[in-house]
Amino acid sequence: MSNAGLTIFDGALLRSIDLNLPELEHGVTGAQLLEISESKVSESLSGLSLPPHIKEAAISRVSAGDDVSFRRAEFNREQASEKLGVFVSAVADALTDTPVVVSILDGSTLKLILEDEDDFAMLAENLFTDLDEEDKGKLPKSQIRKALSLMGAEMGVPPLSDFPILDNIIKKHDADGDEELGQAQFAELLQPILQEIADVLHEKPITIVQNVEIFNGSKLRKILADEKTLKCLVEKMVKDNQGRADLIKNLMIENGKELGLPPLSSENESVALLYETIQSQLNKRDKETSDASTEEEFMDALKDILGRFAELLESTPVYSATTL
Structure with missing residues (x-):
């Protein structure tokens, strides 16, 4: 694909x-x-x-x-x-x-962003907001490096390890200092840097190879078919004095990898949306998963929620890539 x-x-x-x-x-x-x-x-x-x-x-x-x-x-x-x-x-x-x-990073993705003023303005604003963790309204020039890292290969910016000329481009635009910039100034500095990266990649494209983990619900379905394994995961958390009302939520977060669930990350909107959907369904099942429920009722509720998650992942798989 x-x-x-x-x-x-x-x-x-x-x-x-x-x-x-x-x-x-x-x-x-x-x-x-x-x-x-x-x-x-x-x-x-x-x-x-x-x-x-x-x-x-x-x-x-x-x-x-x-x-x-x-x-x-x-x-x-x-x-x-x-x-x-x-x-x-x-x-x-x-x-x-x-x-x-x-x-294959050839500068085309960056050029599309730069050609649309609204798209670039939104990108620059989002990057500035993400980096301005203390909400000061100011960022040092050196944060341009982190902004480029946040954009990553998905947005057409290769990692420094594969694109050493990136370091020269940053220094050329004097983006390594401690001088603080407001949001507008930050965008003004970012734009020519992205333009030069796009131009260099257009002349000499770079191929980035990444491992990708696909979360499509298949592993979760195997777990659901193996009730013994599922019970072991639940018992491990019960021993840690987890209340049953919150057990399903904690199980998905703390044992997500074993269940085949994508890691909850605010940087991945599709994953956040999946968890929000499941969270809303969990809220409706709170009474059924209360401390007073029987073990059988609890396991039925757990399998129902995880089964819904598997269906969501099957219809909307999540991909998580890591550069090799």
Whole structure:
């Protein structure tokens, strides 16, 4: 799936890759086979170089953990095709568990923002408000760096580690000092910096590879089908003297990862909206989840709420990406 320069590789494309190696007239060494395997996978993934951890996992599986011996071994065409299949399956499985997001930053996203005065004004205002934690109405110039970090790859700004020229751009616009700026001055300084970043990326685009965790309700449904695991999570919190009225809320927040729930973050509007929707449903169930309710009634209420959350995630999956 792709959108505006962003592509998510989840392993599906690799399931139908051609595993035949008709170009092999003779045998091939394990080392050569690994090069062929990586090349075929990369070609199927639009030229993407495999992230190191995925490549290492695939090599470990195809070599049965003995990389050195495998590279020295000789394989005929049939054996090579079989080993290629193992390598491809390992990569596909890794991408299924943890898909990879590839973003091509070419300045187009930034240019769209800059071309619309209202969009840029809203962006600058939101960044200023988020950074002005003490509500002073002033920010030091140096906060421009943090503003760019907050925008991130999703808004077309690459991280400094992938875009070292960013440091030069910031210094060029004298945005490293302690001089304090009001909101309007902050926007005036941010605009030319974003324009220069966009121009540089237009000349030389950058590809950003990220791991992405997809929350689509599948893990939550597995937990709901495993009542023993669900009860263990509840009992752990009950031992911590959690009141039943608040237990469901606390369970989702403190054990969200185990349940397959997206982390509650104010920076992700879709996640905040999901939790608000569930919170409103929880408010309606307060009487049913009171301390006086039986264990069976409580578990029924819990499964009903989590089941609703699973439905919401299934219809509106949440993606959480981390730069590799």
